[in-house]
Amino acid sequence: MKKLIIIFSALSLLIFIRPVLGLGTNTNPTTTTVVSSTQTDITEDKSVLDGAFDGIKKFYSYTGFANSTSGNVIMIIIGIIFIYLGIKFDYEPLLLIPIGAGVILGNIPFVAGNQTGIYETGSVLNYLYFGVVKGVYPPLIFLGIGAMTDFSSLIANPKLMLLGGAAQIGVFATFLGAIYLGFNLPEAGAIGIIGGADGPTAIFLSSKLANGVNILPDGTTVKNLIGPIAIAAYSYMALVPVIQPPLMRMLISKKDRKIKMKPPRAVTQKEKMIFPVVALILTTFISPSALPLLGMLFFGNLLKESGRTERLADTARTKLIDIVTILLGVTVGASTQADIFITKDSMLIFGLGAISFVIATCGGLLFAKFMNLFLKGDNKINPLIGAAGVSAVPDSARVVHTEALKSDPTNYLLMHAMAPNVSGVIGSAIAAGIILSFLG
Amino acid sequence: MIQLLISTDPISEGYVILITGLLIVFSALVILALFFNYGLPVMLYIYKIITKRKDRKISDIKVKGDSGFTGEISAVIGAAVHMYLSEQHDVESGILTIKQVKKAYSPWSSKIYGIQNKL
Structure with a gap:
């Protein structure tokens, strides 16, 4: 266990140090003056971080959190209520639990065009x-x-x-x-x-x-x-x-x-x-x-x-x-x-x-x-x-x-x-x- | 009929469907009910008449010879069968409890990786 943690921390250190040290980036500017090299280092550093940030941003735009509407939230709550009614009060659980789960499935917010939703041709649900x-x-x-x-x-x-x-x-x-x-x-x-x-x-x-x-x-x-x-x-x-x-x-x-x-x-x-x-x-x-x-x-x-x-x-x-x-x-x-x-x-x-x-x-x-x-x-x-x-x-x-x-x-x-x-x-x-x- | 329906407004068409629909549902169920009240007994009776001669097979078996077969005798037979079957219980297969101890090889659980104490 200890070893695993050490390996993990070593790896993560390496990954984070790389952009800071400028490793793996273009090293040519370092041959010029020191000042410029530091400058380029900073810009490179920034661009890598920006890239990562953009990636995360893009990823975020695909997540349910970015795309959810109040309607989705309401419907997911209704789905949970269905499941609750089926389990707690035994009201036709064989129907309410699949339907409740389906309501949740159908209302997970997604970006249209990836064949995800039930109304998009080609998706499995469709x-x-x-x-x-x-x-x-x-x-x-x-x-x-x-x-x-x-x-x-x-x-x-x-x-x-x-x-x-x-x-x-x-x-x-x-x-x-x-x-x-x-x-x-x-x-x-x-x-x-x-x-x-x-x-x-x-x-x-x-x-x-x-x-x-x-x-x-x-x-x-x-x-x-x-x-x-x-x-x-x-x-x-x-x-x-x-x-x-x-x-x-x-x-x-x-x-x-x-x-x-x-x-x-x-x-x-x-x-x-x-x-x-x-x-x-x-x-x-x-x-x-x-x-x-x-x-x-x-x-x-x-x-x-x-x-x-x-x-x-x-x-x-x-x-x-x-x-x-x-x-x-x-x-x-x-x-x-x-x-x-x-x-x-x-x-x-x-x-x-x-x-x-x-x-x-x-x-x-x-x-x-x-x-x-x-x-x-x-x-x-x-x-x-x-x-x-x-x-x-x-x-x-x-x-x-x-x-x-x-x-x-x-x-x-x-x-x-x-x-x-x-x-x-x-x-x-x-x-x-x-x-x-x-x-x- | 369809022409007439199209030419009228939805509300009156709704009433037409309401009345005819209810009438048809009722008449269908009434016909079913009538059939099973009156038609079915007649059908079964006719069937009985048609197959009367062939149906003898079952009635050919005489029960008179079994007059000595009382409830006591059947109870004894039942008890005997029950006891015989419950005796059977002891001859259960013992193989159930023996499990295969040897496991199939998997690199995930392989000892050899644990022994070499290096990374």
């Missing part, structure tokens, strides 16, 4: 972002979701499917709100889908409608809203445990919250196998634009239920979805580069997103109450499960479950809530398809 811009990642995520999801509670009680439809009112109400706020139709459509509470669907639709490439009939290009929409969708999905319970308590009476539903009937394997095939054909015939999403969703489910492709299903629901989630999370996070992200539009989108979640939840809850008017005795549903119609799988179902447990510790609603939850996924994908076919 290549990874390709999957978001072209809508490649969302269908792959849906494949994994399909291979994870058990549709049996839905098959056992098909009427709960309507709750998934009711929550989609949030999509269309937000769409209308966005139009009133002055967004043009494709942008409004992409913003509306935040109400579907489904991250992959939101990214898919915004990459098709509000991608900054499409040209509107009046000649202007649409804005690139993928970043704000995805961040809004994912952050509100993570905030489902905060947003939904107050609405539930407000809209559903204590008596209704205690309704116990009869356990769903057992579903045969044959029914489970038929479900993905039939649902795929029916839904995509109705809304062909949603084919990439619904097709992959039901394909994944078929892999799971067929009983012969366990290996493929296993990969789809573990490795594949993990890989895609990592890439999607980081690139979506990084797409929030401050100069593009911090705009009035983004703030409006965040506002609309919150409203859309509220409307979607209320729509589901009220429709469940409405359905109860027609159901008798044992068949009555607990209106709380209407809130699970927003598709944030499986968070909203879990919220419903814990909320029901609060009013009656023996009322387990998780299985029942999964039915509207998965039908919400189907419903929001269909809604995305419809919006796409109208405006795409």
Whole structure:
């Protein structure tokens, strides 16, 4: 250790002494008078120091400290908040931590033109972002979701499917709100889908409608809203445990919250196998634009239920979805580069997103109450499960479950809530398809 | 339809999409629900009728001969299997604990550089 320090100090001394002694510089002037030699020494010395100083200056101009703007700093703080929320409160950590890291990555200030940033063609991040811009990642995520999801509670009680439809009112109400706020139709459509509470669907639709490439009939290009929409969708999905319970308590009476539903009937394997095939054909015939999403969703489910492709299903629901989630999370996070992200539009989108979640939840809850008017005795549903119609799988179902447990510790609603939850996924994908076919 | 949409202003077009969209989403889910409520049982019933003769294979296996097979017997078999499997534990491979002591050569950890006490 001692030796190392000695070597280091010797080396550093040598390096510093060199310019002072004029070593290695032009020694010719020393042959002339002493005075001049000293003068030249000083100038040489100065020039070397200047060179070093210029180098450091130049280096400094490339660093984040020189290029950072207040926007960058704000976004980096937001990224850290995301990571904090994911770790501390366990709000969808699998999404918030990659996105939070991505937000930090995307907002490290840099000098443009070195193929660093996510929006510069040729940069690595840009290549990874390709999957978001072209809508490649969302269908792959849906494949994994399909291979994870058990549709049996839905098959056992098909009427709960309507709750998934009711929550989609949030999509269309937000769409209308966005139009009133002055967004043009494709942008409004992409913003509306935040109400579907489904991250992959939101990214898919915004990459098709509000991608900054499409040209509107009046000649202007649409804005690139993928970043704000995805961040809004994912952050509100993570905030489902905060947003939904107050609405539930407000809209559903204590008596209704205690309704116990009869356990769903057992579903045969044959029914489970038929479900993905039939649902795929029916839904995509109705809304062909949603084919990439619904097709992959039901394909994944078929892999799971067929009983012969366990290996493929296993990969789809573990490795594949993990890989895609990592890439999607980081690139979506990084797409929030401050100069593009911090705009009035983004703030409006965040506002609309919150409203859309509220409307979607209320729509589901009220429709469940409405359905109860027609159901008798044992068949009555607990209106709380209407809130699970927003598709944030499986968070909203879990919220419903814990909320029901609060009013009656023996009322387990998780299985029942999964039915509207998965039908919400189907419903929001269909809604995305419809919006796409109208405006795409 | 598309022509009509283009000719109108965004707000009314928004309402058109709102109403038609909601209707389509609902109708799609209603169709799905109806199918799984009524269509699927019918399909399964038809399938049952078609494959009735072939499906006999499973029902051919008679369970009458097993009337003496009580829960006690199965419990005994279960216990026996459990005990047999737990006995197996002792025949564990001991190789796990033997680690390779010899390390691969690396100049970073080479002694010869440490021995020559000069720089």
